[in-house]
Ligand code: SF4
């Protein structure tokens with residue numbers, strides 16, 4: 001059976017030039033002691049991946065702090081070991097370091113660039129500040145201007161409660177045709193000096209981190225964005241969660257791991273070679289090996305990944321299994337499962353209420369689009385029906 005996998009590479013680990021107050025990865029500096037640079041050739045990754053297309057997903061921290069020269073050398077290694085395969089590169093950046101030189105590198109190597117922007121100025125600047133506490137909105141918008149014409153994608157990383165429609169309109173106004181809306185919800189404990197440290201589910205001493213979105217707030221945000229999108233932008237702007245929802249209604253595999261029945265296809269290779277099965281489970285107890293000592297393909301095909309993958313389904317509480325929206329939700333991501341069901345079972349997703357609100361809100365539109373697809377018609381034909389329906393409601 002051919003092995004195809006996607007790997008997230010972290011050339012600088014948690015190192016970042018910003019200090020965003022909700023970043024789940026800054027704590028990893030404690031685990032890895034700050035900046036180092038992975039210089040392992042990507043040979044194992046390319047040779048072990050039996051797919052004809054191999055994708056490198058560059059993440060951080062802030063991956064651009066590795067420097068342009070690091071990436072130029074990485075591109076040389078990729079070409080050296082490609083052996084006829086197509087190599088794709090994606091990179092997620094806060095945008096503040098983007099220069100003409102970076103744009104040239106991205107263009108020459110056909111990078112798909114995701115820039116993290118939270119929304120309009122005051123929403124973005126409330127959390128995304130540099131290490132001196134200065135706001136970053138202007139720098140990020142300037143970077144987006146620089147990147148335009150290079151096929152840039154913008155990702156919004158944070159859901160701003162009560163501001164869904166406004167955030168959506170802003171992202172549309174700066175030309176974003178691809179949007180992700182990710183709920184920031186973390187479980188944390190008090191660490192040294194009273195600092196909050198993010199921990200995985202299952203810690204009885206942990207509580208909700210104060211920067212977390214509320215479940216209802218998340219649901220409202222999604223419904224507001226959806227209402228803007230469905231009356232004007234279906235087929236012309238891509239909102240990842242809506243695309244995933246439509247796939248669930250249609251019965252296609254979702255493109256986002258959180259809504260799959262199982263997961264674990266997004267291996268992470270840290271800057272020192274340590275391997276984890278997910279970016280959100282980079283904790284010592286979840287480390288499965290190191291590429292300097294272990295074969296990456298054997299790690300990925302081994303029992304640790306299988307257990308991680310199946311646990312997503314097998315550890316769900318009964319409330320999820322009998323839930324009306326299970327086909328769409330699948331209990332979402334295990335990193336958010338720190339609530340208890342009414343029957344007292346652990347493992348309920350803390351965003352459950354928000355998801356129920358969202359799925360019931362979009363249900364009629366999803367059914368309409370499914371019907372269009374069944375008749376081989378474009379889903380965008382939902383727009384006039386949605387406008388009419390909303391005017392009536
Ligand atoms: S733990 Fe969550 S984010 Fe990680 S692979 Fe599974 S579903 Fe995806």
Ligand code: SF4
Nearest residue numbers: 320323329331349352
């Ligand atoms: S909506 Fe709630 S109960 Fe239903 S599957 Fe999702 S997390 Fe479970």
